[in-house]
Amino acid sequence: MSTAHRTAPGAARPRTPGYAPxxxxxxxxxxxxxxxxxxxxxxxxxxxxxxxxxxxxxxxxxxxxxxxxxxxxxxxxxxxxxxxxxxxxxxxxxxxxxxxxxxxxxxxxxxxxxxxxxxxxxxxxxxxxxxxxxxxxxxxxxxxxxxxxxxxxxxxxxxxxxxxxxxxxxxxxxxxxxxxxxxxxxxxxxxxxxxxxxxxxxSTLTDMQRACWGPGADDETAAARRVVEGDLATYRTGIPLGRIADPxxxxxxxxxxxxxxxxxxxxxxxxxxxxxxxxx
Known part of the structure; x- marks a missing residue:
């Protein structure tokens, strides 16, 4: 590790005039x-x-x-x-x-x-x-x-x-x-x-979430939709905002x-x- 790393700006990070992260x-x-x-x-x-x-x-x-x-x-x-x-x-x-x-x-x-x-x-x-x-x-x-x-x-x-x-x-x-x-x-x-x-x-779209769907899960979109809709059998409500979270x-x-x-x-x-x- 180097002290120079701490404040060095990332080359790809865009800056606009007057903007300070x-x-x-x-x-x-x-x-x-x-x-x-x-x-x-x-x-x-x-x-x-x-x-x-x-x-x-x-x-x-x-x-x-x-x-x-x-x-x-x-x-x-x-x-x-x-x-x-x-x-x-x-x-x-x-x-x-x-x-x-x-x-x-x-x-x-x-x-x-x-x-x-x-x-x-x-x-x-x-x-x-x-x-x-x-x-x-x-x-x-x-x-x-x-x-x-x-x-x-x-x-x-x-x-x-x-x-x-x-x-x-x-x-x-x-x-x-x-x-x-x-x-x-x-x-x-x-x-x-x-x-x-x-x-x-x-529920957030991560590897941990995908693991909950099991190896037999079908496509990701359908699996996420089931999470959004909820599951009465496991006493889970759905997601009112209608989407699974992104990290x-x-x-x-x-x-x-x-x-x-x-x-x-x-x-x-x-x-x-x-x-x-x-x-x-």
């Missing part, structure tokens, strides 16, 4: 950055001028992002379940890139199964990534941000954290725990200028909460689900 000079850490919502968050942050430390268990995925955004993305492998690795990465980042301004916790997994069929291993793995990983990254970042007196932590949770879902008990429970953890953290660090919020997407829809909400436009917002859980949960 709102996150110019900011350093952001994104977990789960290799694909899906994580990759979209990286793209949205870069567009607004931030330098992004993109992390994932998939080194090739984040290296590709760095190649696509030379001078604005630094790629590093990271297992968020490893607290020592998280601490080591943030220490390295402090030394070579400078102080961290933004954290976007996006890394997550889904192990779908009815509770009576759910294995101990799948339950533990789900909490290790979705809750433990957020704890490790947020704790390490909050310590540093609190010392400086500023910073924003945004965690991608799920609307399943607030509405029961069949076959998703481990995922929903882990995300619910993460939402409350983030609110508690936000309360503790608010007096030190650090904001903590969550974004809770509904960019979630990413824009993350960037908003990370930005100064949201400077008076903390402890908030922003649903980005097209109205699917009727905000129950």
């Amino acid at each position: 709102e996150l110019d000079g900011r350093l952001a850490l994104v977990t789960g950055a290799a694909r899906g919502i994580g990759a979209a968050v990286v793209q949205a942050l870069v567009t607004q001028g931030a330098h992004v430390l993109a992390t994932d268990l998939d080194p090739a995925g984040v290296e590709q992002l760095a190649a696509e955004h030379p001078g604005q993305v630094t790629a590093r492998p990271l297992d968020v379940t490893d607290a020592a690795a998280v601490e080591a990465l943030l220490t390295e980042s402090d030394r070579l890139l400078g102080p961290l301004d933004i954290v976007a916790n996006v890394a997550g997994i889904l192990r779908a199964a009815a509770v009576t069929e759910l294995s101990d291993a799948d339950w533990a793995a789900t909490f290790a990534v979705n809750t433990g990983g957020v704890f490790h990254v947020s704790r390490a970042a909050a310590r540093r941000m609190s010392e400086r007196g500023s910073g924003s932590i945004v965690t991608v949770a799920s609307n399943a954290a607030g509405v029961p879902r069949t076959g998703m008990a481990a995922y929903a429970a882990s995300k619910a725990a993460t939402v409350m953890f983030t609110k508690c953290l936000g309360l503790e660090v608010a007096g030190r200028g650090v904001r903590c919020n969550t974004v809770s997407p509904g 960019a829809d979630v990413a824009e909400a993350v960037v908003f909460l990370a930005s100064d436009r949201a400077r008076h917002i903390t402890l908030h859980d922003l649903y980005v689900d097209g109205g699917a949960t009727l905000r129950a």
Whole structure:
């Protein structure tokens, strides 16, 4: 990593006279950055001028992002379940890139199964990534941000954290725990200028969503349409806005909460689900 990376503009990013991207000079850490919502968050942050430390268990995925955004993305492998690795990465980042301004916790997994069929291993793995990983990254970042007196932590949770879902008990429970953890953290660090919020997407067109459709799913358009229409048999409402989300829809909400436009917002859980949960 190099200190020159932090403020170097991306060659492909268009500029208009008098325009200054709102996150110019900011350093952001994104977990789960290799694909899906994580990759979209990286793209949205870069567009607004931030330098992004993109992390994932998939080194090739984040290296590709760095190649696509030379001078604005630094790629590093990271297992968020490893607290020592998280601490080591943030220490390295402090030394070579400078102080961290933004954290976007996006890394997550889904192990779908009815509770009576759910294995101990799948339950533990789900909490290790979705809750433990957020704890490790947020704790390490909050310590540093609190010392400086500023910073924003945004965690991608799920609307399943607030509405029961069949076959998703481990995922929903882990995300619910993460939402409350983030609110508690936000309360503790608010007096030190650090904001903590969550974004809770509904069905979003990612690899995780496609996996829910199963190997026998027909074409993507038809599968997405079934999600939009809902399923009475599994007690799922449809999506009132009539479309499944794109990862960019979630990413824009993350960037908003990370930005100064949201400077008076903390402890908030922003649903980005097209109205699917009727905000129950």
